Each structure stands twice: as structure tokens, then as C-alpha cells.
Amino acid sequence: MIGIGGAFVIGAVTLVLSLLLPFAVRPWLFKLGIMDVPNERSSHEKPVLRGLGLAVLIAMAVGGGAGALLPPLLGESYVSSTLITVVLGSLAAGLLGLAEDLRGLSVRIRSLCLLLIACCVSTSMLWQPQLFSEASGLASPVILQWVSGWPTQSPLPLWGLILLAVYAILFISSYINVANFMDGLNGISGFHGVIAGLAFGAAGYLTGHGWLLLAGLVLAAGFGGFLPWNLTRPGAFLGDVGSYLLGGAVAITSFAALVSGVPFLATIGPMVIYFGDVGVTLVKRVRAGHKWDEPHKEHAYQRIQQLGYTHVQASLITAGCTALASLLGLASLFTGLWGTLALLVGGLAVVVFYTLLPRLLPRRA
Template sequence: MNLVVPALVAGAVTLVLSVLLPIVVKPLLQRLGIMDVPNERSSHARPVLRGLGLAVLISMLVGGAVAVLWFALAAEPVVRWEALLVVVVGSLAAGLLGLGEDLRGISVKARSILLLLIALLVPVGLLLVRADPLHVRDLTFELPPPAPLSLPEALPVGASILLVAYAVLFISSYINVANFMDGLNGISGFHGVIAGLTFAAAGWLDAQPWLIAAGLVLAAGFGGFLPWNLTKPGAFLGDVGSYLLGGATAITSFAAWLSGLPLLATIGPMVIYFGDVGVTLVKRVRAGHRWDEPHKEHAYQRIQQLGYSHVAASGITALCTLAASILGLISLYTGPWGTAALLAGGLAIVVFYTLLPRLLPARHARVAR
């Protein structure tokens, strides 16, 4: 059995649904009156329909289920369909939390508790289903073996507890980060496509079919949303979409690391987002501002304020994310010194990105969408 086929089919199903489902979902959102009204954080000037991430959520759920069922029914011992199942369920839970916020609003305390619960249960589930890292060489054609940088097969209890604690912080933080960064047309769609394709490439290079499927479903889900986001009258993901993006990306990243991929290969798509949010929060705290107040001080927002269109500013962020992702993938084939050099290169990209609002020339002001 060619183990790439289920991943490709799952990606194709997700893409078709993500493109078509908004036809049904948009009228529902309009009847519910779910609109994004401009505020201090917004980069748009008029109310825009939000919540279209629900269509992405449904499409990714169906596509992910197709891959899980196909891998499970194939009964191939080398396919870790259980890990893919945890990724799909965890991503669904994150998206549903965001949907609750879109529809009715959730108190900060309740949202935080639910977010931490998701971030706790996911790594526990992944550790329970964890098996040997996969190295299947019959996917499409033979590939050179990557650098052997993986966690040991059997983890002590103490190490497992530390991993879960790290995952709780990592996953919950990135869901919030993705929500903070969802402020321009195209930015989240581009991010989902790049992150998904990076994970799929890593899965292909390391011969892990489940990761190919997880990556293609993520890329297809947010790729199908882009035409609806970028064409008039436009529509936003809403919290359902941004929570889904952050959850799916972080959960897939952690699962890939547990499966034996080098850390840099799993976090490459995430460093620009983490860098933008981290630097911005530090600057605000040092200036005496409340970190949780609405604002427009992220690097991507400041680039747009220079007069660049939403697509241009989002594209700049996406290009930096792509560059960091490529460096991460190269770490599959490097030793310690090469990995250190790639880490330095990734940090340099983050620094360059955060300085872009100062380096880029200003353009004539344009009216925000």
C-alpha cells in the first residue's frame, strides 16, 4: 500500500470542503449576526462577517477523519493513526472553544480553564499512544536517512511529567498567539498553509505518513479559506478559526517532536508568530501599558500602518515564516553544530522581521478594509 495516498486524499477532501462549505456557513453566520466590529485592535475600518473558521473546522474534521479511518482500516503496523486521531480531536476541541467565544462569549476564567484542559489532555493522549518513531521507506521512493535526533523510546515518569508541563505551556500559549496575530486579511490563511506544508514535508522526509496527512489537512483547510477572506466583501475566521489554527499547529508540532523529528523542524513555522507576540508584549510592559489591552503594535500591524496593503503585510510575515520553516527542515540532516547554526539563522530572521517596521519605506496611506 502506498501510504501517501490516504494523506493526499484527506488533503483533497479538506480543500474541496473548505472552498465550498462557506456557501452554507455564511448565511448561517449572517442570520446569527456574528460581525467583527472595528475596535482598538482592528486593522479594518468597517464591520466584517466573522466566524467563517467554522467551515475550516468542519472541513479539517472530515479530512482528518478520512485519513484516520483509512490508516486504521489498512491495519499497517507502521502507521501511527492513533497519534493522528489525537491531533484531530485536540484541534477540534480548540476550534470548538473558539466557536463558543464567537457565539456567546466565554468568561476569561472559564476560557482559561478550558484552554489549559485541552493543552493538558492532548500531550497525555499523545504520550499514551506513543510508539517507536516511524521510518517507512516505501512511501514513494527511497530517501536518505535523516539525522537521528529523537526522544528515547521509553520515558521515565519524571520526564513524562516535564514533557506534559512543557506541552501545556506550549500549546495554550500558541493558541493565544495565533489569536493575537489574526489581525489582517490573509495572515492566518497564509500561516496555516505554510505550517501545514512544512509539517507535510517533514513527514515525507522522515517517512511518517500520519504527519503528511496532518500537514496536508491543515494546509488545505486554511488554503480553502483564503479566497473567501481575500475577495470582497470578505470574511474573517473569528475565534473558532484562530483557535483552530493555533491548536492544530501547536499540537501537530508537539506530536511530530514526540515522533522523533528534531525540535527545529517542528517549531520552524511558529517562531515568527512567537517572536512578534513576545517582543510586542515586552515592549508594552516596559512602556507601562497593560499587556492584555487591545492595541495595534504588533510588527505585522505596524507594517500595514506604513501604507502596505493587508495582503502585502501578511505576505511579508508569511515569507519570513517560510524562511524559518525551511531552516527547520534542513535540521533533519544536520548534526549539533549545523543545528546550532540553523538556530542562529532562525533567530536572525525573527530579529529582522521585528525590525521591518523601521526598515521598510512608508507608502501613501491606504484605507483599511
């Protein structure tokens, strides 16, 4: 696998591409008339160009592809099938979003495609042997270590693999939707991609998983390069291509880390705020008699912005809570059972605190 220096070089290349590719992508998007028109769900007031997530997708495809394909060219005897699965699964999610941006898809077709992507990813992770083992050239079994220091569980019985596959399918497909729901303010998705990527990269470095370090850096660099385009006038949005790419990359990387032996909290830390916001909001709407899939502006991050905070301020508040949850997850790499339980309680407290912020924060004029 490419070393630490090589991973940072690939991350830097991804960042530069993500910064520069919009110059080529924007004219094509304008020609197609792909604009985001304000609706019941929007927090902006004027039509804005969307679909710039295509530039992020291309940049991450180059960075992830380089990480997967360069080792043989550099004389290494193996490639990481885990990294290949992460790259291809993320790109598939992004391309599904691109189809939604360009032509629109029915809810049924979109849902089936999300389940298919998640099914293919879980199958590749759980049943398909490594193309070349990172250690010995032999097939590499699934490794689970829910708590740091506990004995790893490998190989799993068939019923365990089936349960893990069901979890993966629901987990990945749902988080792609979650990331799409949460893409409603300038900066929020870009910050999320950077924080999640850095958290995964740190987990990869600390656990010795080179593929995870590289995948995390590519994720952070891809969405970091989008932020200047999103936060400066006239601005531009990721579109479904970008939000699906974000959800897919984060969820697939998280699951791949889990089945590679990274403790559970370290893999889920960057995602709990997003899951918490969407979950609490949907429960509230259903209890109030509203249809869960109707457009609305009732997410915690939207209600914070409605208090008079700017897009960037509200996005940074969400990002700060995500960063704190991610740090708690990374701390689980150094604790045993009781420490992990304490960190779990701490993470849940962060989620509760975040969902209460629309009530706790002062209104701004």
C-alpha cells in the same frame, strides 16, 4: 497508515470542502449576526462577517477523520492514535473558539479550557499507549530526537515525562492565544496555516511519518480553501473558531511531531515568527507601563500595514519570514549538532529581522 497518494487525495478533498462549505455556513452566520465590528485592535474599517473558520473546522474534521478511520476500512491492521489525538485536540480548540464567537467566554473560563485541552493532549501523547502500534501492535513509547542523527531518547523516566507534559501544556495553550493575537489582517492566518501545514507535511514525508504528512496536508488545505473567501470582497474573517483552530492544530501537530522523533527545529520552525512578534510586543508594552491584555495595534505585522502597505502585502511579508524560518527548520533534518546550532542562530536572526521591519521598510504614501 494511508500512503502518500491517499494523503494527497484526502488533502484535495479537504481543500474542496473548505472552498465550498462557506456557501452553507455564511447564511447561518448572517442569521446569528456574527459580525466583526472595528475596535482598538482592528486593522479594518467596516463590519465584516466573522466565524467562517467553522467551515475550515468542518473540512479539517472530515479530512483528519478520514485519515484516522479509513485504514481499518481499507484492510489495515492499525490506526494512528497520534493522528487521532491531533485531530480531536485541534477540533476541541476550534470548538472553544466557536463558543467564544457565539456567546463569549470570561477570560478565566477560556484560560481553563485552553489548559484542559493542552493537558488532555499531553496526557494522550505521553502516557496513553497507541491504540494499535504502527509497527508491531504493541504500546509505542515517546521518542525524542532533539538533533538529527543523535541517539533517540526512549523510554523517558517519569520526571522527564512530567517536564515534557508541563512544556506541552504551556506550549499548546500559549500558541492558541498567539494565533488569536496574530489574526488581525486579511490573509495572515490563511497564509500561516498553508505554510505551517506544508512544512509539517514535508517533515512527515522526509522522516517517514505518514500521519504527519497527512496532518500537514489537511492543515494546509483547510486554510488554503479559506483564503479566497478572506481576500475577495466582501470578505470574511475566521473568527475565534478559526484562529483557535489554527493555533491548536499547529501547536498540537508540532508537539506530536517532537515526541514522535522529529528533530526539534523542524517542529518549531513554522511558529517562531508568531512567537517572536507576540513576545516582543508584550515585553515592549509591559515595559511601557501598558496592560498586556488591552486591545492595541502594536504588533510588527500591524505596524507594517500602518506604513501604507496593504493587508495582503503585510501578510505576505510575515508569511515570507515564516516560510524562511520553516525552511531553516526543515534543513535541520540533514545536519548534525553544529549545523543545527547554525540553523538555530539563523532562525533567531530571521525573527530579529522581522521584528525590525517596521523600522526598516520605507513608508508608502
